[in-house]
Amino acid sequence: MSSLQMIEAAAERLNGHARRTPLLSSPFLDEIAGRRVLVKPECLQHTGSFKFRGAWSAVSALQEDSRQRGVIAFSSGNHAQGVAMAAAKHGVAAVIVMPSDAPQLKIGNTRALGAEVVLYDRASESREEIGAALAAERGLTLIKPYDEPQVIAGQGTTGLEIAQQAAELGVTEADVLVCCGGGGLTSGIALALEGHAPGLRPRPCEPEGFDDVKRSLISGGIERNNRTSGNICDAILTPAPGQITFPILKRLCGPGLSVSEDEAMQAMSLAFNRLKIVLEPGGAVAIASALFRRDEIEGDAVIAVASGGNVDPNVFRTALERHP
Template identity: 50%
Template sequence: MPVLPTAADVADAARLIAGVARRTPLLTSHELDAVTGGRVFLKAEPFQRTGSFKFRGAYNRLARIPEDRKAVGVVAMSSGNHAQGVATAAQLLGIRATILMPKDSPALKRERTAAAGAEVVLFDRAKDDREAMARDIAASRGAIVVPPYDDFHIMAGQGTVGREIMEDLGAASLSPDTVLVCCSGGGLLAGIALAVSEKAPQAKIYSVEPEGFDDHARSFSGGERVANERRTGSLCDGLLAAMPGELTFAVNKPLVAGGLVVSEDEVRSAVAFAFRELKLVIEPSGAVPLAALLAGRIDVKGQVVAAVVSGGNVDPALFAELIA
């Protein structure tokens, strides 16, 4: 049985990344509260280093590589945000990074990954086995594979998002009734679930996914991991994992209340709402929890709600189209 992280490991990650990762704000909106009937707090990870929460887990993982192993380098696979997180963490720690990225990932994400000093290797999301490609590259170089979500220290690092939510709400003498988290492989969800459930075991935590890629919602409903039929075909390029991670699902299954699903049009509306009402740039993948609230996918009247806005790395042309 694999060893899984705990809330204590999230606390340890928070200590390690302090002063390197940014502590991001909880934002409020009278307009959003009026629409939902709840008291909503948005955890704004677009303000995180590299523009998404992924830097937290990447730095927590890479900083734990022993000094005598750093010279072999790391290999990661990502549609963009994990790529940028690993590349930037590797640059800060003096580690060579090779990143496998889908050919259809946003150009901005590929460019920023390369700008951080990483070697970018492109693959076809629909045809290629990125895990096998990563293993082959790692084996040929003796490098360390850094998964995007199914990793002890990655999950613990991402959990610092939830730890900060609980600390900031606690400072205001509040506790969340509901927590909404976007979901791909489940690493962010797992880390947040650990941090939130320790301090607020009564809180209901939900994954949020785009329609057609709702593997977590279906997995929670059925009690076991199930896969998506498609690998491509959504605005939410960062939420297209084939199925929940083995380790992440082991953490999430007992802690998460269920999964919500939103449409592409609801995601578009959420991106536009965030820009119009919050002056916040959100990528589609990061907007799905907000989309679920705006579309009434869950009733939060009278509740304290925390929703994670996970990143802001959106292609400028696409963003202009979404907010037009």
């Protein structure tokens, strides 16, 4: 099980390898939100998302003999690229199982980082079964995208940075909004904040219609989505919160928030125009929640994690045209 000690150890291994992303702000966003908005742009992280942190944490924690046999991961794109780069930097082989409808940019980037990409049909095939079969056949170590203690620990380093940076800005009480799929980033940040900034409360943010974590927090048990595709926020579409992540989310998170596809697109445009950062739809839902769910947030400040920027150019163009 992930812990604060694991997160701090992951931070040591990530030191000099991951980027320490800043907290950004804009008076224009503050005005929309009705409070101070601080944005943690993990879109500026290596491979364009926070996923590099968890991937490096997991690969670097492997025993040498296991690492040399290679690693395998399944991902719609961001975890794929994170594992591919972490494996390449460690000089080991990586196989990535990706849905065939993942953005071509993410598939292409994963291959360009040196990984072998195995495509599957998201509607009719199980990535878990494909990954398990390949892992057994080739002796590869599976690095899960979120339900894996060392991955959670790596993502939690984002929370260590938030705790320190918020304190430097005089923010000791605030909701921390996190784009949430299976809950690896949210649970890692939650553990880090519990230990270093207990006045900062993590809250998962999801697309409407795919708000399994929000519903799970309400019911107290794991709720599933009826479908796992058909939303522009592809990066955070998961069947259900993880078996490891959900108990952490249940214990430490405030109520979930959900936004529409159009609100995510609007947040992408605002982030580009006001903060000069590029976000993918799934990476913009936390900012969208900060801006468009202001009545569901308390306090004078809110922190939003912009989790990824690997957006298809046509999708990004549409966001800017729709919300100039």
